[in-house]
Amino acid sequence: MEEAKNLFNRMPHWTLISWNIMLVAYATDHDLKGVLDVLDSMQERNVFTWNTVITAFAQEGQLEAAKSIFQSMPDWNLATWTTMLQAYAQMGHLSDAWVVFRSMPEHDVISWIAILLANYQNSDLASTIAVFDSMPDWSAASCTVMLQALSDRGHITAARDVYDSITDKNVVAGTAMITAYSQAGMPTHAQEVFDFMEEKNVLTWSSLMSAYAQARQMPQAENLFEHMPERNLVSWSTMISGFAENGNLENARCCFDSMPEHTQAAWNAMAAAYTICGHLEDAREAFDDMPDRDQISYTAMVQSYAQNGNIGEGISLVYAMPHRDAKTWNALMAALAQKGYLNRARRVFDAMPESNGVSWSAIVSCYAQTGRGESGVRMFAAMAAEGFPADQVACLSGLVAQTHIGRVPQCCAFFRSMQQDFGVAPLAEHFLCVVDLLGKAGHLERAEELVETMPYEPHAKTWGALLGACRLHADVGRASGAARNLFAVDTRDSGSHVLVSNIALQEAERRRNCKAGVTCCSFSSYACSVTADLYALLGVSSGADALEHLPHRTDVLPGR
Template identity: 35%
Template sequence: MYGKCGSVADSFAVFQRARGRNLYSWNMMLQAFALNGDLSRAKNLFDRMPQKDVVSWTAIMAAFAANGRLNEASLLFDSLPCPNLVSRNVMLAAYARAGHLESAWKAFNAMGERSVASWTSMIQPLAELGKVEVAQQIYDRMPMWNVITSTSILAAYTQSGNFDMALEAFDSMPEINVVTCTVMISCYAACFQIEEALKVFDSMLERNVVAWTEMVHAYADLGHLEEAKLLFYKMPCWTLVPWNVMLLAYAVAGHLEDAKLMFETSPSRSVFSWTAMIQAYSCRGDFAQAEDILLCKIPMMDVVAANTMLATYTLAGCTDKAERLFETMPVRDEVTSDTMLVGYSQNGELLKALYFFKEMRHRTASSWSIVVLECCRNLGLEEAKVLFQNMPLVSSSSCAALVELYTLSGLLMEARQLIERMLQVDITSWNMLLAGYSLNGYCDDAKRTFDGISSRNEVTWNSMVGAYVQNGQLSRAIEMLERMPQLALVTWNTLLGALLQNGRARESIHLFHQMLLEAVTPNAVAFVSVLAACSHAGLVSSSCHYFTAMLSDYELAPVAEHFSCVIDLLGRVGRLEDAEVLINFSPFPPSIVVWGALLGSCKIHSDFERGVRVAKSILELDPTHDGSLVFLSTVIT
C-alpha cells in the first residue's frame, strides 16, 4: 500500500522488518521501486531475490522499458525463462512506444497467443506515427475489440485528417467512454462542425476536466470566444490547461486586454502562459512589451518562448531582429532552426535559407522538408530533385511537394513512380496525383488511382468529381456525389457550375434543391449558379425568390454577380424597364458586361429609345465599344 501511494521509504521499512518474506512480498517491494522510478534499487532488489517468477521478471522489465532503457529491458526479456502473454505485451508495447516498429512487428508475429492488449499495443503507436492504413489493417484483423482499441483507431483517423472515416467509426462503435467522446469533440472541431461537437459533449453522461477543456478549445479554435468563455466559467473545476487555452485564444485573436485579464487572474503560471502573453503583445505589434517579457519578466528564458518571439519577428518580416535573437539564445532546438529557415523562405531570402541550412550541424527531417518545399516553389525541378534525393529520411510533405511539381510540369508518370517508391505516403501525395490526372484530362487514370486509395478524405472525393466535370462526364460526377460519405459545399458548387456551363440550367436548379434537402447551407457562389440558371431558363419568379431568400433566410449580402444574373434575366424576358431600374439602384457600379447584356435585350425586343441610353452609358465607360457604336449608327440610319 505504501509503495502504491509513493511512500517507498515506508514500504521498504515495513519490508525489512517483515520476518516471513515470501515471493509475493518480494514482488510487491520490487513493484514499489519500479512504479516510483527507482531503477537502481529495483534492480538491486531483483538480483537479491531468492526466487523469481514471471511477475518479478515482468515488473523489472517494465520498469526499464517505462524509463526509456529499452536495451536493458530487451536483455531481461531474452533471459526470462518462460515468458507469458503479459510479459510479451510489455515488451511489444515498449518497442512500439519507442518507435522501433520492426522489433515490435517481430515480437507481435512471434506471439502464439494474443490478447486485445497485444493488438492495441500495435495500433496505438502506428496511429500516433500517422501510419493509418497499417493501423486499420491490424484493426480489421482483430478477432475482438475493446473501447481502448476503438478509441485508438478513432484518434488515428482524426489526427491524420480522415474525418469521414472517423465519423463512420464513431457511429459504429458498440461502446464509448469519456475518452472516445473527447476525441470526437476534437474531430468535429477540426471539421468546423461545432454544433455536432456540442451534441457529443451534451450527450456525455460523465465529463472530466479533459472533456471540458477540449470543448472550450473547440470553441476557441473556431473563433467562438464568447461561447468558449461562458463554457470555461461553467467548468466544475479547473487546471492550468483551460486557463492557458483561453489565454492563447485571446492572444491569437488580438484581444490583448482579455488576455491580460486571464493572465493576471490565473491561479498559477507556466512557461506556456508567459509565451501566450508574448504572442498577445506581438499580435498587436507591441514588440517592446513582448521583448520585455522574454528578456526581463519570464522567470527563465525558455526555448519555446524564445521560438515564439523568433516566429513573430519572421512573420513581421524582421529577419534582422530574428538573427540577433537567434545568436543570443542560450538554448536552441529543432524548432529554432526550422523557424529561421521558414522565416528566410517566407521573406523571399532563399539564398540565406540555403546558406543557413548548409551551416546547420544537425539537419532534421523537418529542416530537409522545409528546404525541399522551398526549392519546389522557387527553383526548378532539377534542383528540387537533387535535394530530395539527398534527404536522409524522406518526409510525406516533401514527397507531396515534389509530386505537385511533377504534376504541374505534366510529368504524371514520374509523379506516380515517386509515390510508389515511397515507404510512407500520405493522402496529400495521392490527392496531388489525382488532381494532376484531372487537370490533364486523364479521367481513367484518375479513376484507377481513386479506386486504389483506401483512406480517402474530402479532397480525394472532390478531385474525382472534378475529373469527371473536367472531362464533361457530368452523369458520373453526379453518381460520385451520391456516393460521397459526407457532402462538401465545394463539390455541390462544382457540379452546379458544370451543369450550367453545359446548358443544363433546369438540372442545375434541381441539384440546388437537392442540396437544400441535404441540409447543406448554400454560399454566395451557389446562389450565383442558381440565379444564372434561372436566367438561362427564363424563370423570373424563381429568380426573385432565390434573390430574396439569399438576403432574408441566409443573411448573405448580394454581390455584383448576383445583380448581374437578375438584370440579365429581366432583359431576356422583356422586362427592360425593371432591368434598367435595378441597374440604377444596384449598390455596385454597372460594368460594361451588365450594360452590354441589357443592350442586347433592347435589340431583341426593339426598344430603341432605351437602347440609345444604354449605348451612351457604355460609351462613357469605353468610347471605342464596337457594339454600342454599331447600335447607334443603326438607329440613326
Template identity: 30%
Template structure:
C-alpha cells in the same frame, strides 16, 4: 451471426439474460458485436439503465463511435452517472467534436449532475479548441461556484483555454493567481502571448521560466516566424537544445512568408529525416512564392519516399498546378489524389475544383463536386465561378439556386461569379435582380468587382450611358477594373465620348498600361477620326520613349 453465448439465450430467463448480456458487454471485442448485443437488449426488453450505461462505456472504447455512444446514452432516462457524462464529454473533445462536447456538458448541467474537476477540464479543452470564449467564461464562473478553482490541473486548463482563445489578459490573470506554476502553465502562458503576436511579453515570460521544454521553445520560434521576424526566430531556433518537427516547420514557413525561398530550403535540407509537415511547409513555400515547378517536383519526391501528403501539401501542390495552368500536369496530380480519398479533405477538394476550372477541365470539376460527401460555401463558389468563366452561365445559376436550397449563404465572391455568369449571356434584368438580392436580402456591400461585373453586363448589352451612370453612383472611387470594363464596351460599340472619359480616368489610375492608349486609339480609328487616333498613338510613343530614357539614366 456471432456465436457469442448471449445470442442463444431464451428471452424468458430475465435474470440470467441480464447477467450474461452484461458479461458479453464486458468481453466483446468489436463494435459489430457490441451493436448485436444492443439489438438483443432491445428485443428482449432487458435494456435496463445499468446495461445501457455499460453499453455506452464500452462503445467509447472503440474509435470513431462517439455518436453511437451518445445515441445509446440518450436512451438512459434521467442519468445521474457523472462518470459516464464526463467520459462522453472527454471522448467527444478528444475526437475534435468540440461543439458536441460543449452542448453535452450544457445538458449535463441542466440535468443537475454535478461535474467533477475532470469534467470541467474536458469541456474547457473543447472551448479552447473551437474557440468558444463565452462558454469558457461561463464554465469559469461555475468552477468558482463549485469551489474547485484551487485545483492545479483546472487552473492550467483555464489558462490554456484563455490563451488559445486569444484572451491573453484573462490568461495572465489566471497565471498570476496561480500559487504553484509548473512547466505546463508557464508554457501555456508563453504560447498564449506568442499566438497573439505579443512577442515582447512572450519573451519576458519565456526568459523567466525556471524550466523550459521543447513546446515553449517551439512556441517562441513559431511566434516570431508568424510575424515575419525570421532573424529572431532563427536565433531562438539555433539555441534550442532539442528540435522537433513543429519547430523545423515553423522556420520553413517563416522564411516562406518573407519570400526567402532559399532560406527555407536551407532549413529543410538541415533536417535529417523530414516529416510530412516539413515537406508540406516547403511545398507551400514554393507555391506561395511562384516556384510552381519546384513545388510539384517536391511533391513527387515526397510521394516517391512514401511520405503521406497532409492537407497543406495537397493544397500547396494544387495551387502550384493552378498557377501553371497546364491541364496535363493538373490532371496527373488530380488523378493521383483522387486515387487516395483518405487524403482528399473538404479543403483540398475545394482547391481541386478551382484548379480544374482554371486549367480548362470544368467537367472534371463537376464530377468531383457531385462525388463530394460534404460541400460548403467554398465548394459552391469555386464551381459557380468556374462555370461562369467557361461561359456555362445557366449551369452556374442553377448551382447558385441549389446552394441556397441547401441552406448555404452566398458571400461576396459567390456573387462575383453569379454576376459574371449573367454578363456572359447578356441577362441584364437577371443581373440587376441578383445585384439587388446581394445588397438587400443578404446585406452584402458591393465591392468594385461587383460594379465591374455590372458595368460589363450593361456594356455588352450596349447600355453604355446606364453603365456610366452606375459608375457615377458608386459610393467609393471606381478602380481600373470598373473603368476598363466601360472602355472595353466603348470599343465594341464605337462610343468615343464615353471612351474618352473612361480612358482619361485610366490614364490617371494606371499610366503604365499602354493597352488603354491602344483601345482609345482603336475607338477613334473605327469612327474614321484619324487625327485623334494619330494623336493618341503619338502620345503613346512619347510616353514609351520617355520611360526608356528614364530607365537608361
C-alpha cells in the same frame, strides 16, 4: 532533482517502491547515467523497474541500449514485451515492433492495442484497419484508437460508425469523437456528441470549446467556458489560443491574467498568442518573464522571430536551445517560407539532423504556399519515395502545389489518388482547393457539382471561391445561387458583400451598355432574368428603374 535526491538520502530505509520512485525521477530528468546508477544500486527489482529503464532509454532514442537491457532481464512477462513493443513504435521502427509482437508467447488486450497504436502512428490506414479487424475482441479503448486513425485521415463518417458501435462508451471515446469533429470543422456535430455523453470531464469540455474556437464561433466557446464545472490548464489555454487566433489579443491577455496560476504551458500559450498576432516584442517579453522554458517555449519564440523577419535572432535561438528536435527545425523552416525565404527554408530542411513525415510535409507546404508548384509536386513525390506516409496536411500541401501549376487534369487525378493511393479521405479544405481551381479554369458546372456533392457542409470559403469564379467568368445565374448559399452560412463577411455588389454592378453596367446600343456578349442571354436574385440579396429592387439608382462602376471601384 537535487531536492528529490536529498529527500531520498535522508530516508531511514529504502523500499522497492522508493527505489522505483527515484528511478522514475531520473528518467523524467533525462538522466540516463542516474537511471543506471540507481538500477545498479538496487538489491531487488520488479517488472516496473525494468519497464521504467527500458522506456527511459527508448525515449532518449537509444533503442540498442533498451534492447540490450530487455535481453538481459532474468525473465519477461506480457508487460515487459509490450513495453519493448511500444519503444520500437515510438521511434518509428514498425517492423521491429511487429517482430516483438509475433515473438510474444501470448497476447492480451493491452498488447493488441499497443500494436494497433504502432500501426496507427507509423503506417498507412489500411494496415491499421487490418490489425483492428484481426483483434479477437474490440473494446472501447481499441475502438477509440480506430476512430482516431480514421478521423486523422478524414474518414469522419467511418469514425462515427466506429464510435456508434461501442456498447460501453466512456468519456475517453466521447472526447475522441468530439476532437475528431473539431478537427473536421464540424462544431455542431461535436455538440451533438457532447449532449448525449453521460459522463464528461474537463478535457471533454475543452475539446468542444476548441471546436467552436477553431470554427471562429467564440461566443459559443466563451459560453462553454463560463459554464464549465471545473477548469484546468487545458481549458484556459484553449481560450487564450482561441482569442488569439480570432484576432482578439486583449481578451487573450485578460484570460491569461485571470488564471489562478501561471504554469509553463500557460506562459507558452500566451507567448504563442503574441506570435499569432504578430507582436514580437510582447512575445519576447513573455519569453523572458517565464520562470522556466521548455521545448515549446523556444519553438514559439523561434517562430515569432522568423515570422517578423528577424531570421538571425531566430537561428541564434535555435542553437541556444538546450535540446533541439524535428519540431524546432520544422517551425523555423515554415516561418522562413512564410516570409519568402524559401532558399533558406530548403537549407534548413537539408541540414536537419533527422527528418520525419512532418518535416517533409512542411517543405512541400513551403513550396506550395510560395507558388512553386512544380517544386512542391516533386518534393511530395520524393516524400512518398522515402517511405513517409502522406497525411491530410501533406496531401493538402501537395494539392495546393498542383493548383499553383494550374493543370486541371493532374490536380483532379491527385485529388482522387489521396484516398486510392494514400488512404486519406479529403476534408473540406481539400475540396476547396479543387473547387477554386475548377472555377478559375472556367469549369463552373463541375465546380458547383463538387460543392453540392461533397460529404461536408460547404463553409463560407467554399461558396466564396465559387462566387469569385462566377464573377471572373461573368456567370450571373450561377452566382445568384452561390451568393444565396454563402449568405446562409455567413452574412457578416464584408468581403462577400463586396463581391456580390461587384457582380451586380457588372450586370448593371452591361445593361446600361445595352441601352446605349453597345454590343454586349460577355453574359449569357438569360442573365437579366436571374440578376434579380442578386439585387434582392443586397436589398435592392430588381425593377428596371432600380438600375438607374445603382452607382456606376467607377463610383465604387475607383481606378479600375
